[in-house]
Amino acid sequence: MCRIGAIKSRHYIHASQALQLMQSQQEGHDNSGFAMVMQDLGGIFEGYKHLPTLSMACTDQGLKTAEDMMHAAGFQRVLQWVPEVNPEPGLDINAMPNYVFETFDYPKPYKKASDQEKQELLLDMRLQLRTVLEDDEQGYVYSFWPDVVTLKEIGDPRDIGTYFNLWQPDNKFTARVITAQCRQNTNYDIVRYAAHPFFLQGYTALANGENTFYQKNKEMQRKLHRGYIGFESDSQCFLYTLHYVHRQLAWPLPYFKHVVTPLPFDEIGRRDDHQQLQGIRQSLAHLEINGPNTIIGVLPDGTLFTCCDPKKLRPLVVGRSADVVVFSSEVCGVNQILPDRDWETDIYPNEREVVIIGNDLEVQRWRQ
Amino acid sequence: METMKVQDITPNDMPWKLRYEASRCTLCGSCVAACSFRAIAPKVERRRLVWSEGDYPEPKQRFSAVPVIRQVNSLTNYCRGCGICEKVCPNDAIGPVRNQDSRHPIVTRCLAGDSVKRGGRKNLEATVRTLDRLRVGRISQMTDPSLDAQRHTFDLLAPFGRILPPGKLPFTVGAGGNLEVTGQSPPVRWIYPVIIGDMSIGALSWRMWEGVAMAAAYLNEECGLPVRMCSGEGGVPIKLLKSRYLKYMILQIASGHFGWNRILKTMPHMVEDPAGVMIKIGQGAKPGDGGLLPAQKVAEHIQAIRGVPKADLLSPPNHQGLYSIEESVQKMFLSFNAAFKFRVPVAIKVAASSTSVAVFNNLVRDPYDIVGGFFLDGIDGGTGAAHEVSLDHTGHPIVSKLRDCYLAAVAQGRQGQIPLWAGGGLGRTGDLAADAFKMICLGASGVFTGRLILQMAGCVGNDMGRCNACNTGLCPAGITTQEPALAHRLDPEKVAQNIVNYFLAMDQELKKLMAPIGNSSLPVGRSDALVSTDRGVAERLKIQYVC
Structure with a gap:
């Protein structure tokens, strides 16, 4: 079983908060891995928000290959941060030799390129790196995007935290939005790419529960966009649908909910916007999820949201204080991060709503 | 002596x-x-x-x-x-x-x-049906709980009509952040995933046809199941054409165009649009052959509805004037779409064939977005009259061909854009829910059935040569005859009651199949829900082999 969580804060928070959030729920997951995506970065990355950071785990050969490719493509490295690791004996971690977070400046021809062109370049570069490094498992490229770092590892989350010195808060490795999950995708092969959260062009998604329309989603998505690849986890489909609806179709976020959990036909028929909703339901029928799932997503502008399946078979709780909002599968996760909050203001999102947290931490509850 | x-x-x-x-x-x-x-x-x-x-x-x-x-x-x-x-x-x-x-x-x-002529379906059957080698083997447990067939709600509906790819939906984001409709979309009707197949007045006795039409109306109006019935090629009574019940009827046109003179003349008086139009190109039971209504069944009322004298009524094997798939799209689809002012979906029915995928591919690339359904009919479908050699020896099984068409759509990222409807021998064992569900998992949006409807009404024929005399006009059950004495053996209300009850039972059974795989929407294309105990079948259909 997955447990998922997210923290969005006015001020920069350290990655240890994500570990704390998930560790409190450790009875509910299988402690088989830890993954997190940090967005809106502080600390050492704060000065480079407009430049893309590559998050990668690799062998020595993989590192060389990747750097050669980046160099050949015209990217110039402006920052490299290699976390100090703690390879104590007995730690349950299946570590790669190198963990690399490198920030690059764009190739010269792209200096005056539009955001759209830069975004496509970054995706193409990541896909190329991924393809090349797949040979002999030279490395895993998790994200290559401005103001985003990703860490994924196989093992016990506590030990992963120890290995990367993540338990000790500092002001170097911080962000305003962190999403995290503590389980490898044990339904399928255990590979690093299979761990949530998944990231694509500014969009992050993580989920729990099984996607019973995985095959339908996958078969449809493969043809929708070159970035919809991998499918090591059935939950990647949620990210791709989010990316497709919000970025490719450029529809407002509420329509993501209409795509993944469409209203029953008789309800659609009673609505003023029935033409739109029926069109969505029939044209995007293969992106419906129809299983027990809760999804947490982050948009490129830092907006955090959650919604769940139409039968609310997977719960999630939202707790908040003046400066922090926490999403957690279990309320103990919220208690861990915000022990002094007013728990009576906690939100248990229902099956037909999307809870959206803007950058001012205002909570919007949008009913489908 | x-x-x-x-x-x-x-x-x-x-x-x-x-x-x-x-x-x-x-x-x-x-x-x-x-x-x-x-x-x-x-x-x-x-x-x-x-x-x-x-x-x-x-x-x-x-x-x-x-x-x-x-x-x-x-x-x-x-x-x-x-x-x-x-x-x-x-x-x-x-x-x-x-x-x-x-x-x-x-x-x-x-x-x-x-040549020997008869009704019924293929009678040469020595092997286990493919569908009986499939099982619903992917059961939701633990992380994705099964649903409760009695208490959860299910959306048992399938599309009939052309579905646009998401990028072509005529929506723009309005000032309030909502999507606004800024153009036309093809008409799509969401209907029950089992269509009552195309059997004409003429092939059926008027009392049988009336019983089926009554059942369709009752299922819609009293039971809440939006079941549609296809008229078959033989016209529709004017009273029905002018009634509000027309909305439950899919009007069929085949190569003989029988009955369409009356339909066209009645159009100004229609108070409802029909549910759809189906262009019949071929039939699974006798592919490559046109319809056949022997003269002995062309009674006075049939002559009136079809506008013909008492003679053998042979629909040509081809639609005259159509020489290519593209031409069919441009001529027939456009004209029928236009006839109802683009409010009524127009679909095509073809016999399953080695070439079905090529036909399907051409239609799915139709640039006008006017092909509203691809009905694929397999060799085990029934017919009122055919040459026995056609019945027994020509045709193509439906299961793998349906799957081929679906996978062809998947390969192009066009699944669902032309709904696939499959028929031809489904429900042959009497259990249509299981057959329908498996076909849906393999990629069908829905299924259609004809022969089984007759059996619900009391047809005693079977696939081992029993009766199969629909062509003689002497149906002992009053189902496929125009002899008044024989037709009156059949009680239309009892026919309707049997069909309604069968559909209600089937509806429960479909839910009992959807619940264990944890789905409340039809699992179109969810072949991961199926397993096969036959390696050849598993490989051919690209599903899991189990033993």
Whole structure:
């Protein structure tokens, strides 16, 4: 079983908060891995928000290959941060030799390129790196995007935290939005790419529960966009649908909910916007999820949201204080991060709503 | 004593022989009166009784004339094994018995010099059906709980109409952040995933057709199941065309265009649009062959509806004037879409064939977005009349071809844009829910069924040569006849009741199949829910092999 969580804060928070959030729920997951995506970065990355950071785990050969490719493509490295690791004996971690977070400046021809062109370049570069490094498992490229770092590892989350010195808060490795999950995708092969959260062009998604329309989603998505690849986890489909609806179709976020959990036909028929909703339901029928799932997503502008399946078979709780909002599968996760909050203001999102947290931490509850 | 020659036709040449027990027979005549084929007749037999009395044999004899029932020795009036005689006999004195040594296929051809014709479906079946080698093997447990078939709600609906790819939806984001409709979309009707297949007035008795139409209306208006019925190629009664119940009917046009003169003339008086239009190109039971309504079934009311004289009505094997798929799209689809002002979806029905994927690919790339459904009919489909050689030896099984078409759509990222509807032998074992569900998992949006509807009404025919006499116009159940005396054997209300009850049962059973895989929407294309115990089937259909 997955447990998922997210923290969005006015001020920069350290990655240890994500570990704390998930560790409190450790009875509910299988402690088989830890993954997190940090967005809106502080600390050492704060000065480079407009430049893309590559998050990668690799062998020595993989590192060389990747750097050669980046160099050949015209990217110039402006920052490299290699976390100090703690390879104590007995730690349950299946570590790669190198963990690399490198920030690059764009190739010269792209200096005056539009955001759209830069975004496509970054995706193409990541896909190329991924393809090349797949040979002999030279490395895993998790994200290559401005103001985003990703860490994924196989093992016990506590030990992963120890290995990367993540338990000790500092002001170097911080962000305003962190999403995290503590389980490898044990339904399928255990590979690093299979761990949530998944990231694509500014969009992050993580989920729990099984996607019973995985095959339908996958078969449809493969043809929708070159970035919809991998499918090591059935939950990647949620990210791709989010990316497709919000970025490719450029529809407002509420329509993501209409795509993944469409209203029953008789309800659609009673609505003023029935033409739109029926069109969505029939044209995007293969992106419906129809299983027990809760999804947490982050948009490129830092907006955090959650919604769940139409039968609310997977719960999630939202707790908040003046400066922090926490999403957690279990309320103990919220208690861990915000022990002094007013728990009576906690939100248990229902099956037909999307809870959206803007950058001012205002909570919007949008009913489908 | 009659003189017999070896070439003479006798009951042991026939597919069925009569079991008759004179000692039980009261000579009431019910069986003879009920046999629509005139295959039995009263006869007087000469009997000799020899007896002896006393201690020593002193044989005496007596002759008597005894009335009995006998089988008619005729290739025209032969027993079809329908068993109506047995049904009506108060004493269980009579009934048909299958003749394993029948010479019927040979003697019929030898004597008539004509091909054998019959109704029904393919009767050469020695293997287990493909669908029976599939099981719903992916059961939701633990992380994705099964649903409760009784308490959860299910959306058992399937699309009929052309579905646009998401990028072509005519939506723009309005000032309020909502999507606004800024253009036209093709009409799409969401209907029950089982369509009552196309059987015409003419092929069916008017009472049978009325019973089916009543069932469709009742299912919609009283049971909340949006079941649609296809008219078949043979027109529609004007009263129905002008009624609000037209919205439950899919109007069919085939190569004979029978009945369309009346339909077109009635269009200004229609108060509802029909549910759809189906262009029939081919039929699974007799692919490459047109429709056939023998003259004996072209009664006065059929002549009136179709606008024809009493003659064999042969629909040509091709639509005249259509020489390519593209042309069919431009001519027929455009004209029928335009006829109803683009408010009514227009679909196509073709016989499954090795070439189906090519046809489907051409249609799915239709640039006008006006092909609203691809109905694929397999070899096991039924028909009212066909040449036996076509029925038994031409055609293509439906299961793998449906899958091929779906996967062809997947390969192009166009799945669902033209809904795939499959038929042809589905429900053959009597369990349509299971067959429909498996076809849906393999990629069908829904299924259609015809033969099974007749069986719900009381058809006694089967796939082992029983009855199969729909072509004769002498249907003993009153289903495929225009003889008033036979048609009145059928109670249309009872027909409707049986069909309604079957659909209600099937609806429950579909939910009982959806619940264990955890889905409340139809699992179109969820082949991961299926497993096969046959390696060949698994490989061909690209599903998991299990043992």
